Structures are given as structure tokens and as C-alpha cells.
Amino acid sequence: MKIIKSNLKLVVGILALVLSASVFFIAMKSQSNIEEGNLRAWLSASDARRAAAVEILTGTTENSDLMVACITKMASMSDSGRVKVVDAASLCSVGIELRSNNDEE
DSSP: OHHHHHHHHHHHHHHHHHHHHHHHHHHHHHHHOOSSSBHHHHHHSOHHHHHHHHHHHHSSOTTHHHHHHHHHHHHHSTTOTTSBHHHHHHHHHHHHHHHHHHHHO
16 A cells, blocks of 8 residues: 555656646747737737847837837737737837838928
8 A cells, every 4th residue: 555655646746747847838938929929928028028029020120119119008008918919010010100201201
């Protein structure tokens, strides 16, 4: 009976370790890619990570501070958690282009 108890404790311990490791890796993977995520993940990211995501999405560093501020403003609005970061970046990019075209005229 002691052997069964010790083996059962060992199996339960190993299963708990595997479960905790898999939860950890799934959580890290879901937080690492904010470019394809929704705006809920945007607010939890650092400023450097946000700037890097904007550079990845737009392909340029031009107006990156304005883009980060625009997407952050959209993320802080109510009911915006389900909006994709790509869609928000597209809207902000169009807005910035319209603004720059109006300033030129």
C-alpha cells in the first residue's frame, strides 16, 4: 500500500508540473504577439513593445509616436477590447494620412 501511495504522489506531482508548465507557455505565447491580437493585449504591453508593434505593422518609423498614441486611445475606449490591433492601426494610419493631406493644402 505504501508503494501505491508513493507512486500515486509521484504521478500527481509530475502531472501538476506538466500542467503548470503548459499553462505558463500558453500564457507567454498569447502575450508575445500583440500585432495579431486584440486591443485588450495592447494596453497590457510596454511602451517599447507598442512602438515595435507599430513599426512591424506599418513598416516605417514615421509617425510611430502618433500611431502608438492613436491606438492607445482607441484601446482605452469602452467596448474596444474585441477590435484587432491591425484594424486599429489601419484606421489610425488612414487618419494620419488624411491629416497630413489636409495640412498640405
